[in-house]
Amino acid sequence: MMEKIAVHMRISGVNVSDDDVNSRRAAAASLATSWGKVTNTSNIASKAADIAQVLSGDGTAPPVLAAEVEKAIQKKSPSYLYVERPLDAGVCAGMAAISIVGSSPGTLDWTVADVYATALWSALAYQPALEAERREHLRREVLDAAANHVVKSAENARERTNVPDPSGVKITIGESNVVSSDFQDAMAGTVTALRRNAALDREELDFLWWAQLNRSRLLNKQLTEIAEPTRIVAAGIEGAKMLRRLPCEVHREIVLRTLDQDPELDLGEMLEALGDDRRALGAAFMEGNVASHPSIFPLLHALTTGESNLPGGSVKRHVSEWGERALLEATFAKMLSQGPGKL
Numbered sequence: 547m548m549e550k551i552a553v554h555m556r557i558s559g560v561n562v563s564d565d566d567v568n569s570r571r572a573a574a575a576s577l578a579t580s581w582g583k584v585t586n587t588s589n590i591a592s593k594a595a596d597i598a599q600v601l602s603g604d605g606t607a608p609p610v611l612a613a614e615v616e617k618a619i620q621k622k623s624p625s626y627l628y629v630e631r632p633l634d635a636g637v638c639a640g641m642a643a644i645s646i647v648g649s650s651p652g653t654l655d656w657t658v659a660d661v662y663a664t665a666l667w668s669a670l671a672y673q674p675a676l677e678a679e680r681r682e683h684l685r686r687e688v689l690d691a692a693a694n695h696v697v698k699s700a701e702n703a704r705e706r707t708n709v710p711d712p713s714g715v716k717i718t719i720g721e722s723n724v725v726s727s728d729f730q731d732a733m734a735g736t737v738t739a740l741r742r743n744a745a746l747d748r749e750e751l752d753f754l755w756w757a758q759l760n761r762s763r764l765l766n767k768q769l770t771e772i773a774e775p776t777r778i779v780a781a782g783i784e785g786a787k788m789l790r791r792l793p794c795e796v797h798r799e800i801v802l803r804t805l806d807q808d809p810e811l812d813l814g815e816m817l818e819a820l821g822d823d824r825r826a827l828g829a830a831f832m833e834g835n836v837a838s839h840p841s842i843f844p845l846l847h848a849l850t851t852g853e854s855n856l857p858g859g860s861v862k863r864h865v866s867e868w869g870e871r872a873l874l875e876a877t878f879a880k881m882l883s884q885g886p887g888k889l
Contacts, residue, residue: 550687551641557680558633569622570638576618577642587661587882591839594665597643598841600636601685602673603857607635615639633681640684644691651699653707656791656886663695664792664878668871669842672858696792703791704746707739745790745888753788757800764826769804775811775819775865776827777804779845782872783827789877790887798870808866813848813859816868824849835882836875843875 551571555562584590593611600607607615607628615635616628628635647663670689676682712735760769762780769777781801789797817824828849831837840847844856845868863871 551637554637554641554680554684555634557637557678557684558631565623569619569626570634571641572622573615573618574638574641574645576621577614577638578645580614581642581662582646582658585658588835588838590658590661591665591835591842591882594643594662595669595839595841597639597688598666598669598673600639601670601681601688602676605633605636605681607632607639611635611639636681637684640688643688647688647692647695649695651695651702653702653705656881657699659695660699660792661882663692663699664874665839665842666692667696668874668878672841672844672856672861672871674858674861697795700792700794704794706743706746709739709743710735712736749788749790749887753785753797753800756785756788757803765823772823773819774805774807775809775816775868776821776823778802778865778869779816779820779872780823780827782869782874783876786873786876786880789880792881793873793877798873801869801873802866805866805869808864810862810864811868812862813844813854813856815862816845816865817848817852817854820849824852831876831879834879836879843879845871846875846879 551574552562552567555567555570581593584593596608596611600611612628612632612635615638616626618638619626619634626634643662643666646659647666649659651657651660666688670685670692673685676685761767762769762772762777762784764780764784765772765776769781772780778801781804785797785801786793811819820827828846831843831846832850836843836846836850840856844858847856848854848859
């Protein structure tokens, strides 16, 4: 993806030299390497929030990110100053982000790239589109790369593992007639595969049993008694409790199974529609990552605070999108605080 940096450099102006392109490409690669080594999930979320911020609005970078980009560019272009060409920070940060989330998702572990991708997708998808066409193209490119990574990661995580036959057991009798064997090693692959598949089966059964109840446990009401905006958002938050990894398309479909009218509401209108139920839905998210990263968890943050003035809050969205967002945000918040469920 780094070959596109020459195109995105035109965000700062049409007079772009080969040295400019090469120094920004090197800076983006350096940033991607550095950011990819961060392992603390809260720190990753903070970095993703900064990247999303520099890609939005007027393109102003948070101070720490601006300093990082300036230092990275100056390795190849010592004369560069962020204050003179601030939009270059968004180009380098965006291309670094694409490099990170462009890696192929695995099937077992929850990776650094998964965390970046989820945080970026959530934050960027909530932002209003930019009027500046070139900057919007870059923002959209990062958004699409992050979304594609999350979708693939969620699907890969649910793939059942082929259960291998146990390998041959070797029994050894020592000189002192002590019997030893490699039984544990011989069975390890088989047992691990069986445990992973059983965990996936358990997640699937828990989610489907919850869906069959047709009742909101948070609101203590039958779904038929709850207005559609509240019902769909509540389903997203409650469904997230059953998941061990990020949600797949089938999870979103089940959350939206009772969707009927699907009206468009901005965040203020959504909070008004939720009424007194807002507090019950947001009670579990009062502290921690939701409070620390409102741009990544805009819906959950609004549920806990009642505030709707973050950028993107005035955009009207279908109730189905609010429900999908509730599912993604609540699952991600749980995984950040508790780690992924064991598979």
